[in-house]
Amino acid sequence: MILFILRRIALLIPTILGITIVAFGFVRVLPGDPVLLMAGERGLSEERYAEMLKQFGYDQPIWRQYLDYLGDLLRGDFGNSIVTKKPVLTEFFALFPATVELAFCAIVIAILVGIPAGVFAASRRGKLVDQVLMGTALVGYSMPIFWWGLLLIIVFSGNLGWTPVSGRISLLYYFPAHTGFMLIDSLLSGEKGAFLSALHHLILPSIVLATVPLAVIARQTRSAMLEVLGEDYVRTARAKGMSPGRVIGVHALRNAMIPVITVIGLSVGTLLAGAILTETIFSWPGIGKWMVDSISRRDYPVVQGGLLLIAVVVMVVNLIVDTTYGLINPRIRH
Amino acid sequence: MRITTRLLAAAAISCLAAGASAKTLVYCSEGSPEGFDPALFTAGTTFDASSRPVYNRLVEFESGTTNTVPGLAESWTVSDDGLEYTFKLRPGVKFHTTDYFTPTRDFNADDVIFSFTRQGDPANPWNSYTENASWEYYQSMDMPALIKEIRKDDDMTVTFVLNRPEAPFIANMAMDFASILSKEYADSLEASGTQANLNQAPVGTGPFQFVAYQKDAVIRYKAHPDYWKGKEAIDDLIFAITVDSSVRMQKLKAGECHAAPYPNPADIAGLQADPNLTVMEQEGLNVGYLAYNTQQAPFDDPKVRKALNMAINKQAIIDAVFEGQAAIAKNPIPPTIWSYNDAVEDDPYDPEAAKALLAEAGQEGLKMKIWAMPVARPYNPNARRMAELIQADFAAVGVEVEIVSYEWGEYLKLSSDLDRDGAVLLGWTGDNGDPDNFLAVLLGCAAVGNSNRAQWCYQPFEDLIQEAKVTSSQVERAPLYEQAQVIFKEQAPWATIAHSVQFMPLSSKVQNYKMQPFGSHRFDGVDIAE
Numbered sequence: 001m002i003l004f005i006l007r008r009i010a011l012l013i014p015t016i017l018g019i020t021i022v023a024f025g026f027v028r029v030l031p032g033d034p035v036l037l038m039a040g041e042r043g044l045s046e047e048r049y050a051e052m053l054k055q056f057g058y059d060q061p062i063w064r065q066y067l068d069y070l071g072d073l074l075r076g077d078f079g080n081s082i083v084t085k086k087p088v089l090t091e092f093f094a095l096f097p098a099t100v101e102l103a104f105c106a107i108v109i110a111i112l113v114g115i116p117a118g119v120f121a122a123s124r125r126g127k128l129v130d131q132v133l134m135g136t137a138l139v140g141y142s143m144p145i146f147w148w149g150l151l152l153i154i155v156f157s158g159n160l161g162w163t164p165v166s167g168r169i170s171l172l173y174y175f176p177a178h179t180g181f182m183l184i185d186s187l188l189s190g191e192k193g194a195f196l197s198a199l200h201h202l203i204l205p206s207i208v209l210a211t212v213p214l215a216v217i218a219r220q221t222r223s224a225m226l227e228v229l230g231e232d233y234v235r236t237a238r239a240k241g242m243s244p245g246r247v248i249g250v251h252a253l254r255n256a257m258i259p260v261i262t263v264i265g266l267s268v269g270t271l272l273a274g275a276i277l278t279e280t281i282f283s284w285p286g287i288g289k290w291m292v293d294s295i296s297r298r299d300y301p302v303v304q305g306g307l308l309l310i311a312v313v314v315m316v317v318n319l320i321v322d323t324t325y326g327l328i329n330p331r332i333r334h
Numbered sequence: 335m336r337i338t339t340r341l342l343a344a345a346a347i348s349c350l351a352a353g354a355s356a357k358t359l360v361y362c363s364e365g366s367p368e369g370f371d372p373a374l375f376t377a378g379t380t381f382d383a384s385s386r387p388v389y390n391r392l393v394e395f396e397s398g399t400t401n402t403v404p405g406l407a408e409s410w411t412v413s414d415d416g417l418e419y420t421f422k423l424r425p426g427v428k429f430h431t432t433d434y435f436t437p438t439r440d441f442n443a444d445d446v447i448f449s450f451t452r453q454g455d456p457a458n459p460w461n462s463y464t465e466n467a468s469w470e471y472y473q474s475m476d477m478p479a480l481i482k483e484i485r486k487d488d489d490m491t492v493t494f495v496l497n498r499p500e501a502p503f504i505a506n507m508a509m510d511f512a513s514i515l516s517k518e519y520a521d522s523l524e525a526s527g528t529q530a531n532l533n534q535a536p537v538g539t540g541p542f543q544f545v546a547y548q549k550d551a552v553i554r555y556k557a558h559p560d561y562w563k564g565k566e567a568i569d570d571l572i573f574a575i576t577v578d579s580s581v582r583m584q585k586l587k588a589g590e591c592h593a594a595p596y597p598n599p600a601d602i603a604g605l606q607a608d609p610n611l612t613v614m615e616q617e618g619l620n621v622g623y624l625a626y627n628t629q630q631a632p633f634d635d636p637k638v639r640k641a642l643n644m645a646i647n648k649q650a651i652i653d654a655v656f657e658g659q660a661a662i663a664k665n666p667i668p669p670t671i672w673s674y675n676d677a678v679e680d681d682p683y684d685p686e687a688a689k690a691l692l693a694e695a696g697q698e699g700l701k702m703k704i705w706a707m708p709v710a711r712p713y714n715p716n717a718r719r720m721a722e723l724i725q726a727d728f729a730a731v732g733v734e735v736e737i738v739s740y741e742w743g744e745y746l747k748l749s750s751d752l753d754r755d756g757a758v759l760l761g762w763t764g765d766n767g768d769p770d771n772f773l774a775v776l777l778g779c780a781a782v783g784n785s786n787r788a789q790w791c792y793q794p795f796e797d798l799i800q801e802a803k804v805t806s807s808q809v810e811r812a813p814l815y816e817q818a819q820v821i822f823k824e825q826a827p828w829a830t831i832a833h834s835v836q837f838m839p840l841s842s843k844v845q846n847y848k849m850q851p852f853g854s855h856r857f858d859g860v861d862i863a864e
Contacts, residue, residue: 041760042775052468085464085467086530094549153584157584158584164590166581280578281581286550
């Protein structure tokens with residue numbers, strides 16, 4: 001088992017190196033550069049432009065810039081944002097907890113709703129309930145997130161007034177951020193109502209972010225269940241006179257979980273991608289919005305550092321998932 | 335249910351007020367500030383969060399106008415040759431006392447000298463106190479070439495010695511980059527090795543003092559108790575950063591904020607209909623234009639340019655692109671700037687006359703390119719659409735137009751090239767309310783190959799604006815600029831298109847809010863009804 005994990009970690013190194021090349025190249029392939037965007041309509045004289053490129057080190061040949069970047073990375077230096085002048089790592093860690101909190105709530109919703117829905121649909125295969133559930137899942141999967149988010153805000157926050165429009169917590173509360181996770185910080189603050197307010201603010205963005213993974217998990221659970229339900233051991237269990245609930249809940253579901261866990265693991269990437277739109281709509285101060293802003297400003301250090309950090313997070317989560325189903329299903333380890 | 339929400343939201347906001355027995359104004363701002371040291375940046379969003387609430391300048395713009403009034407300088411004198419500006423500083427001005435800094439002295443000349451020399455002197459340790467520091471406004475207002483010396487005459491007197499007379503200098507001193515920081519605070523940061531905090535935890539003399547910033551989410555300020563103009567009526571000022579315009583307006587309607595800038599044009603009617611809101615509007619200090627490349631045939635012929643200008647149906651553009659929320663531009667400066675020449679007559683929309691003039695210039699069957707910006711700007715919300723309308727107008731007079739576009743950064747660079755092929759859609763928002771800031775920056779000879787996109791260097795025009803630049807009396811300068819606008823219209827380096835209107839939706843409870851001609855958002859002097 002340890003060997004399995006070590007082998008997987010060793011595989012990460014070339015992947016990370018590849019990502020540095022892609023991330024570094026990606027922002028530079030985009031036309032325009034940060035200096036021009038900063039100058040705006042006013043423009044810059046040729047001399048001033050050259051001077052600024054030099055100051056940022058962008059006058060060097062591209063391979064030289066890349067090697068410098070790699071050298072800095074090895075020293076743990078991700079560089080400073082051109083826009084805010086702050087270290088990329090500081091900004092990342094200030095924003096990352098907000099994204100994690102949102103993504104975590106979204107995945108919890110997706111699992112708690114998606115798996116039962118899939119199981120239920122599988123057990124009623126071909127019936128109206130199945131068709132309605134799977135039809136809904138298809139709609140959810142195809143939903144344009146930006147439109148969906150705005151629709152929910154207009155209906156639930158604007159017209160019904162059940163939820164706040166945006167933000168992480170009511171502005172009424174002001175306490176120091178110990179962990180960056182608003183749910184935890186609000187509990188630590190000891191302020192009455194703060195936790196509920198934070199939870200209240202999480203509802204809409206979590207639902208929006210959960211929509212796509214929920215649909216995927218529901219559909220995957222259904223098809224995995226259908227496959228398992230046809231197996232001999234299920235028939236045996238039924239023949240033994242077990243209750244249908246026990247057959248599905250214990251024997252079938254456990255075996256059907258393997259592909260579902262894979263899908264949950266893979267949806268971490270989907271969640272981070274979905275966070276870009278969800279965070280923008282709900283003014284959620286996380287890394288998705290940060291990346292969008294940085295790309296549009298051609299903030300090279302932030303884009304390349306941010307992409308790398310996000311990629312590492314996704315890889316680590318996938319490694320954990322792989323390890324987990326290695327535990328569930330010994331066949332994979334060998 | 336809707337009413338319940340409103341009540342709840344109102345209760346929440348009034349709880350805020352009651353909780354600390356304080357008045358709180360929540361402003362849903364459109365973006366995050368880049369930092370809190372305004373001289374490092376150029377974005378209006380950053381100035382709204384830094385220079386406007388936290389700092390003062392020697393000279394201030396009177397709220398709601400482009401007039402300059404005394405700020406941290408009580409008064410000033412200009413030497414007869416226009417080369418020395420002596421500022422008498424205001425005594426007894428207190429810097430903010432915060433969790434991270436307690437001032438031991440009042441504002442004095444050292445603070446003024448520190449605030450400027452750090453920008454102009456590369457040898458000053460504060461010139462590069464944060465990585466990638468650059469002083470863009472100081473540079474682009476040509477301060478390094480302009481300022482010869484900043485002299486401390488005594489603790490409360492500072493003299494700026496210039497290399498040449500510069501009439502807009504006083505207006506420049508009211509700009510955001512000229513904000514006055516505390517030298518004592520900088521020294522304390524230097525002693526503790528935390529220089530970067532100058533840009534993250536600001537200390538100024540302004541109406542509000544910084545409390546906290548949670549990146550991309552919330553900025554908190556409180557009223558400066560010892561503000562030299564007296565404490566503000568609002569106790570706490572909160573910026574709730576809300577990037578999406580529709581969401582911002584929803585927050586305003588739901589009572590989650592008191593003010594929210596930049597509504598979508600399509601949302602304005604709905605906001606105006608809401609009894610709990612007030613929508614203020616003001617003509618912006620801007621101009622949107624189409625600049626010909628006057629150095630390239632056939633656009634080097636004023637007749638051709640004039641003919642094309644007559645072919646453009648500007649009213650149709652205002653209606654379709656600005657949804658009616660703009661005024662037709664006839665001069666290169668907006669009507670809110672002094673010296674605006676209202677006697678100038680705009681080129682009439684007359685396709686027949688345009689055709690005839692083109693024939694006279696021997697330009698039948700002309701083909702050209704029009705550049706359309708890829709981004710929405712205050713002076714042009716949809717350049718692509720505008721280009722298409724002009725394309726159709728030109729087709730009607732027999733001119734075939736190809737529309738081109740580039741990524742924004744590229745667009746700005748390539749459009750400056752001397753040999754650029756085609757006419758460029760672009761615009762400008764004023765920095766300091768001085769006509770020089772439009773006429774010299776956009777049409778002066780020194781700006782050719784840079785911000786003068788028409789590449790237009792016309793001596794009679796240039797002589798007038800140069801003379802106006804070195805004349806210090808506004809009364810004498812105004813006729814020079816008025817004449818310059820007449821020449822501009824005759825020569826037609828641009829088709830002037832529109833001055834757009836800016837909107838500001840507010841809760842009806844907000845009192846005394848003034849829209850600023852420069853498009854900035856200020857909360858000094860603002861109050862909230864109980």
